[in-house]
Amino acid sequence: MNDTQQEDFGPLTDLIGVWKGKDGVDIAPEPDGTETNPYFETITFEAVGGVTNAEAQDLMVVFYRQIVRRKSDNDVFHDETGYWMWDAKSQTVMHSLTIPRAVCVLAGGQYTGKKDADGRTVLEVSAAIDDDNWKIVQSPFMRDNASTTAFTHTLTVGNDTLSYAETTMLEIYGKTFEHTDANDLVRA
Ligand code: HEM
Known part of the structure; x- marks a missing residue:
């Protein structure tokens, strides 16, 4: 890992820090239909620094851990970790994640400099089992x-x-299910 000082995390810069959100909504599959779970969570993003691949690709890397608790009982019901990576040369954002159900995702997307109406940075990534990349x-x-x-x-x-806002498409209980999660967080 290279020194993080003076390095540019690009569109990932604002992520670094601790975030708390109390208005999450999870839509999850059940054998007989759908479960809706209001939740609160803490997401911690830490600067890792620079990584060079094959002496040719320079990534800037941020590590995160997401701990999600169900409002009804305060129990942790989702625990996720991974990295966000920024490749400035190809303007690509990558998001690797793992969840303790034995599922891993490597999602990616082009960063176009997109901002929302409030001037906030918009990161969009996706993955699919039949995607080439x-x-x-x-x-x-x-x-x-x-x-x-x-x-x-x-x-x-x-x-x-x-x-x-994230959507996880599942094949479960003999049907296709759109498992969604969304929340608004503030810097702690
Ligand atoms: C805030 C984020 C998330 C929350 C709160 C959440 C919560 C849940 C809940 C409550 C269930 C139903 C579990 C059960 O019935 O026992 C579930 C199922 C599942 N989730 Fe998530 N999830 C989140 C994100 C994700 C992500 C990012 C993935 C994968 C990319 C994922 C993959 C799955 C899978 C594969 C199942 C099916 C397992 C099952 O229902 O038995 N989830 N999730």
């Missing part, structure tokens, strides 16, 4: 019983606020 890896059990087939994630950050 950005893929999903899962255990044999999950592949056969609760397969993640696609993932899209839009994260908007700036002005000490962070919002995200």
Whole structure:
């Protein structure tokens, strides 16, 4: 890892820090339909620094950990970790994540400099099992019983606020299910 000082995290810069959100809504699959779970969470983003691949690709890397608790009982019901990576040369944002269901995602997207109406940075990444570049890896059990087939994630950050909306497409209980999560967070 290179020195993080003087280095430019590009569109990931504003992520670094600790964020708290109390208005999350999770839509999750149940055998007989849908479960809606209001939640609160803490997401911590830490600067890792620069990484060089094959002496040719320079990435700037941010590590994160997301701990999500169900409002009804305060129990942790989603625990996620991974990295956000910025390749300035190709203007690509990458998001790797792993969840303790034996599912991993490497999502990616082009950063176009997009901002929302409030001037916040908009990051858009996606992955799919049949995509050539950005893929999903899962255990044999999950592949056969609760397969993640696609993932899209839009994260908007700036002005000490962070919002995200993500959709995980699942093949579960004999049907296709749109598992969604969204929240608005503020810098702690
Ligand atoms: C804030 C984010 C998330 C929350 C709060 C959340 C919550 C949940 C909940 C409550 C269930 C139902 C569990 C059950 O019925 O026992 C579920 C299922 C599932 N989630 Fe998530 N999830 C989140 C994000 C994700 C992401 C990012 C992925 C993968 C990319 C994912 C993959 C799955 C899978 C594969 C299942 C099916 C397993 C099952 O229902 O037995 N989830 N999630």
